[in-house]
Structures are given as structure tokens and as C-alpha cells.
Amino acid sequence: MQYTEKRMGGTRLRLAHNQPSVVGSDGKVITVTPWLAPIVWEGTFDPTLIDSIYKQQNITIATTVFALGKYTQFLKDFLESAEQNYFVGFCVHYYLFTDQPQQVPKLKLGEGHQLTVVEVPSSNRWQEITLRRMERLEKLIESRLINEADYVFSLDVDTKFYGRWGTESLGRLIGVIHPGYYQTPREQFPYERRPESQAFIPRAEGDYYYGGAVIGGLVKDVYEVAKTCRKQLDIDAAKSIEAAWQEESHLNKYFLYNKPSKVLSPEYLWQDLKARTNEVKIIRFSQVIKNYAAVRPNP
Numbered sequence: 178m179q180y181t182e183k184r185m186g187g188t189r190l191r192l193a194h195n196q197p198s199v200v201g202s203d204g205k206v207i208t209v210t211p212w213l214a215p216i217v218w219e220g221t222f223d224p225t226l227i228d229s230i231y232k233q234q235n236i237t238i239a240t241t242v243f244a245l246g247k248y249t250q251f252l253k254d255f256l257e258s259a260e261q262n263y264f265v266g267f268c269v270h271y272y273l274f275t276d277q278p279q280q281v282p283k284l285k286l287g288e289g290h291q292l293t294v295v296e297v298p299s300s301n302r303w304q305e306i307t308l309r310r311m312e313r314l315e316k317l318i319e320s321r322l323i324n325e326a327d328y329v330f331s332l333d334v335d336t337k338f339y340g341r342w343g344t345e346s347l348g349r350l351i352g353v354i355h356p357g358y359y360q361t362p363r364e365q366f367p368y369e370r371r372p373e374s375q376a377f378i379p380r381a382e383g384d385y386y387y388g389g390a391v392i393g394g395l396v397k398d399v400y401e402v403a404k405t406c407r408k409q410l411d412i413d414a415a416k417s418i419e420a421a422w423q424e425e426s427h428l429n430k431y432f433l434y435n436k437p438s439k440v441l442s443p444e445y446l447w448q449d450l451k452a453r454t455n456e457v458k459i460i461r462f463s464q465v466i467k468n469y470a471a472v473r474p475n476p
């Protein structure tokens with residue numbers, strides 16, 4: 178089926194494709210995207226084998242985490258649970274952005290793991306904090322990660338690890354399927370729907386709804402994500418438009434045209450308040466329950 182779409186004065190012919198499923202009608206999980214990227218679920222990989230491949234490569238995985246304002250309270254559980262589950266046995270370098278370095282818990286990290294605190298100014302709008310992560314990630318990659326790491330993940334801090342998150346998650350460009358929308362028709366995805374925004378996605382388009390809590394991949398590929406989203410956020414800001422879900426909306430737009438080379442299933446981004454479903458055999462990383470009014474600087 179074809180449809181035409183008017184854009185920038187010209188007519189662009191696009192082939193419409195069906196929305197890809199995440200769980201089949203038989204209840205079994207789908208393990209490959211229609212563009213042939215793996216979707217990582219428990220049972221699709223052998224952890225021992227996949228670790229042995231990356232062991233030979235002596236890789237470093239940079240991990241950026243932001244904890245500003247009251248979100249420093251999440252650091253202890255985040256870091257402690259990461260040390261139990263996140264790339265155990267591999268070189269991990271956390272870059273922790275905070276406005277309160279004195280609130281960073283002192284932890285003994287596992288072998289090969291290190292943590293650098295980066296002090297940043299406070300902000301009184303949570304939306305500003307989350308969307309500015311793109312710019313800070315872009316700058317960090319330019320100034321340091323280009324020389325210091327092979328892969329990078331950007332992760333939300335209001336989270337906990339409950340299971341292995343390891344080398345199976347590595348690849349050129351990585352996105353995670355948001356746990357709230359993997360069985361939702363795409364026209365109901367909370368994409369940005371105003372054409373004035375750079376994050377705009379029409380109702381008939383979209384593959385998955387990706388969570389903004391996880392972005393990963395090779396340093397140079399994540400650099401392109403961060404730089405592009407930062408530029409798009411700047412264009413919107415100049416027009417006083419803020420996308421529905423800030424940088425998450427821009428990330429979804431980026432992934433629509435630059436498909437991830439590997440997709441992490443909702444095992445890699447669950448929500449503590451969401452009951453486990455049949456298809457999810459293990460919860461690896463999950464958003465903790467938070468009282469929004471109590472932890473955010475503004476409504």
C-alpha cells in the first residue's frame with residue numbers, strides 16, 4: 178500500500194509498512210525487527226558465549242547518569258544494583274552529572290569499574306534537566322569519551338537493576354522498547370504530534386515507542402544521536418515548542434529515520450509498579466516507584 182505525503186513543498190512517496198509486533202498472536206516474543214535487528218530477550222543469547230566474544234576486545238563501556246536536585250536519593254540503589262548486575266567483569270566508567278557532588282554515595286566499585294563526578298548547575302525545571310542530557314552527552318563525548326570509551330549508555334537514575342545487563346546489549350546503536358507501549362497501536366503512541374515540532378511523527382508512522390531512559394551504542398553513533406537531538410531541541414526551543422516528552426520525543430524521531438541496530442526488549446526497561454507479564458521472563462532494569470510531586474522541582 179502506498180500513500181503520498183506533502184512535505185516542504187515537494188511530494189515524497191513513502192511506502193507504508195505495518196507496525197511491527199513485539200509479541201506475536203501466539204503469545205511468543207518477536208526476536209527480530211522487520212529491518213533485521215535483533216530484539217534482545219531472555220533465551221535469545223548465551224551469556225557465557227557472548228561475554229567470551231567481548232572479553233577478547235578489552236572494551237570500556239561509559240555510562241552517563243544524571244542526578245540533580247532530589248534525584249540524588251536514587252543514586253545509592255542505582256549504583257549498588259548496577260555493581261551487582263551491570264557489565265560485571267567488564268570495564269565500566271560511570272560519568273555522574275550532579276549539582277550536589279557531596280551527595281554522591283561512597284561505594285566500593287567492582288574491579289575495572291570507576292566513577293567520575295561531573296558538577297553541573299542546578300535547574301528548577303525537570304523538563305530542562307531531562308532534555309539537557311542530550312547536550313551534556315554530546316559535549317562529554319567530544320571532550321572525553323572519544324578517547325576513553327568504546328561504547329556508551331545513557332541511563333535514567335530513578336531505576337534499579339534486578340538482573341543481568343551485559344554484553345548482549347552491545348551494538349552500534351541501541352534503543353529500548355518502552356514497557357508501557359509495546360502492545361499499543363502506534364497511532365496512540367505518545368509521539369509528538371504537532372507538525373511545528375522537529376519531533377513530529379505522523380499517526381501512520383512509527384515502529385516502536387522507545388524509552389528515553391536508555392540510549393546506547395558505539396561512542397560515535399551515540400554522538401550522532403545526542404548532537405542531532407540537541408540541534409532539534411534547539412530549533413524547537415527557538416520557537417518556544419517543547420515536545421510532548423522532551424528529548425524522548427526527539428529520540429523517537431531519530432530512531433524512526435536511523436533505525437537501531439539492536440533493540441532491547443522491555444526486560445531492559447520495566448516499571449516497578451507494572452505487574453510482570455507472561456512474555457517477560459526476567460526483569461533486568463526497572464523504574465522505581467517515585468512520588469513525582471516529592472522528587473521533582475516543578476509540576
Ligand SMILES: CC(=O)N[C@H]1[C@@H](OP(=O)(O)OP(=O)(O)OC[C@H]2O[C@@H](n3ccc(=O)[nH]c3=O)[C@H](O)[C@@H]2O)O[C@H](CO)[C@H](O)[C@@H]1O
Nearest residue numbers: 243244245246248303307333334335388389390422423425
Ligand atoms: C522510563 C523512561 O523512558 N523515562 C523517560 C520519561 O519519564 P521519567 O518520568 O522517567 O523522567 P524522570 O523524571 O526520571 O527524568 C529523567 C532523568 O532526568 C534526571 N532528573 C530528572 C529530574 C530531576 O529533578 N533531576 C534529575 O536528575 C534523572 O536522571 C532522571 O532519571 O520521559 C523523560 C522525558 O521527559 C525521559 O525521557 C525519561 O528517560
Ligand SMILES: [Mn+2]
Nearest residue numbers: 333335390464
Ligand atoms: Mn525516570
